[in-house]
Amino acid sequence: MLFESFDLVSALATLAACLVSVVLLLAVSQQLWQLRWAATRDKSCKLPIPKGSMGFPLIGETCHWILQGSGFQSSRREKYGNVFKTHLLGRPLIRVTGAENVRKILMGEHSLVSTEWPRSTRTLLGPNSLANSIGDIHRNKRKVFSKIFSHEALESYLPKIQLVIQDTLRMWSSNPDPINVYFEAQKLTFRMAIRVLLGFRLSDEELNQLFQVFQQFVENVFSLPVDMPFSGYRRGIRARETLQKSLEKAIREKFQNSQGKDYADALDILIESGKEHGKELTMQELKDGTLELIFAAYATTASSSTSLIMQFLKHPAVFEKLREELRGNGILHNGCICDGAFRVDNISSLHYLDCVIKEVLRLFSPISGGYRTVLQTFELDGFQIPKGWSVMYSIRDTHDTAPVFKDVDVFDPDRFGQDRTEDKDGRFHYLPFGGGIRTCLGKNLAKLFLKALAIELASTSRFELATRTFPRVMPVPVVHPVDGLRVKFFGLDSNQNEIITETETMLGATV
Known part of the structure; x- marks a missing residue:
């Protein structure tokens, strides 16, 4: 013993x-x-490097960022201030909050900073993407792509967008069980991108298969750039390769069946715009361009659509006030959308609807910010931002801390009304679509889609939360509810626009 x-x-x-x-x-x-990272400070500058933690070797604070969600930025901002250093997704990073700081970064494009997304994002979006372009190449690409989002183009998309939304809401209403709004919104925006923007004639089965691959692609766009078997980065690369093959096939089929269309889609406009600017796009450029269009129209719009529905559920008075505006402007009559009312100019004239969309984007901005690489050392909040480092300006945190917004945590569309106009007090306090020369080109399309969805939702009888409480919201990779938001949509009579009870359904079946 x-x-x-x-x-x-x-x-x-x-x-x-x-x-x-x-x-x-x-x-x-x-x-x-x-x-190791403290030694990278610019010795010629007397200012200190920002405070913060670089986390653990190689992985940095990536795990903290994923697990803490929105708490990551706020907790470190409270500890270190509006400018702090960290290490995320395989690289050192300085995160920046505040209108003046953000203004300096956004207005310093090509002089102080240059765009550079994380390595995983750059690889998966492709070298020919607008997001990865810089300098003259970026300027020329924006000219080519801008025509896709012109007023005339939006007017041509709108009837198709309305049909896709109507068809989707009918499917949601016919489902006897609650739906996962975020997942279904992803399917909706993906379908809109493929069939409306790009004009691809894919069967439902092909569309579903492509959607599954695209989900895998999006899930790994922001991943650690570790190219090993079974890593998220490798899965993303494989998904990109599959998507590129499918897109090339769809583009070639589209060229062969391009006659007899009743409207011009974004891919048609992109090709023509390229020719007008003296650049006929190659197949690789078309594949990268279409992939970027799908990506831009997919995740962020699905996120905002889900946030919009959640706020209608939380604030029925806002939903009813919107219906009053629609009725007052002759768009909604007896619960139905009036013929000929669904036009871009009519929708743009709805001031309260515009306020609702702005407030959703303020409180639930889909993405947290944008990445830049420092071209020359400069100062922010008394710290040096060293040449060669990466900088991420924060959209969501800037919204949350902007002094121009009263009661920032309260959902209040009237803050954007003509009597208050809180967003007019500072140019960079409100920037859901970024700013400067890289302002999101598709912002008008995104807002139009959200407004069209809101109008169609207002023409339905009702929908209600299927859980006892509202879910917690996660900010990574885009803002979304942890359970996807479980909502029950009720069946509608297409003529009367009233809830169909079980008795009425049974009577209809016996006639």
Whole structure:
């Protein structure tokens, strides 16, 4: 017994010594990791580098960022201030909050900073994408792409968008069970991008298969750039390769069946715009362009659509006030959308609807911010932002801390009304679509889609939350409810626009 006790004590002592060694090794390696990045400060500048933590070697604070969600930015801002350093997605990063700081970054494009997304994003979106372009190439690409979002183009898309939304709401209403709004909104925006914007004639089965691949692509756009079997980065690359093959096939089929269309889609306009600007796009440029269009129309719009529905559920008075505006402007009559009312100019004239969409985008901005690379050392809030570092300006956190907004946590569309106009007090306090020369080109299409969805929702009888409480919201990779938002949509009579009860359904079946 004595020897057995001695052996146990010896084993425990050895284990404790090993644990202490591991802890010391981790502590030393983490300290060296912190010093490694502190040494990158610009020695010619007397200002200190921003405060913050670089996390653990190689992975940095990526795990904290994913697990903490919106709390990551706010907790570090409270501890270190509006400008702090961290290490995310395989690279050092300085995160920036506040209108003046953001203004300096956005207006310093090509002089102080240049766009550079994380490596995983750059690879998966492709070298020919607008997001990855810089300098003259970016300026020329914007000219080519801008025509896709002109007033005339939006007017041509709108009838098709309305049909896709109507068809989707009918499917939601015919489902006897509650639906997952975020998942279904993703399917809706993907369908809109494929069939309306790009004009691809895919069967439902092909569309569903492509949707599944695209989901895998989007899930790994912001992943650690570790190219190993079974890594998210590798899955994203495989998804991109599959998508590129499918898109090339769809583009070639579209060229062969381009006659007899009743409207010009975004791909038609993109090709013609390229020719007008003296650049006939190659097949690779078309594939990268269409993939970027789908990506831009998909995740962020699905996020905002879900947030819009959640706010209608939380604030029925807002929903009813919107219906009053629609009735007052002759768009809604007896619960139905009036013929000929669904036009871009009519929708743009709805001031309260515009306020509702602005407030959704303020409180639930789909993306957290944008990335830039520092071209020359400059100053923010008394700190040096060293040349070569990456900077991320925060959209969501800037909205949350903007002094121009009263009661920032309250959903209040009237803050954008003519009597208050809180967004007019500072140019960079409100920037859901970014700013400067990289302002989102598709912002008018995104707002038009959200307004069309709101109008169609207002023409339905009702929908209600299927859970006891509203779900928590996650900000990564875009804002979305943790359970997707479970909502029951009720069946509608297409003529009367009233709820169909079980009795009425049974009577209809016997006629």
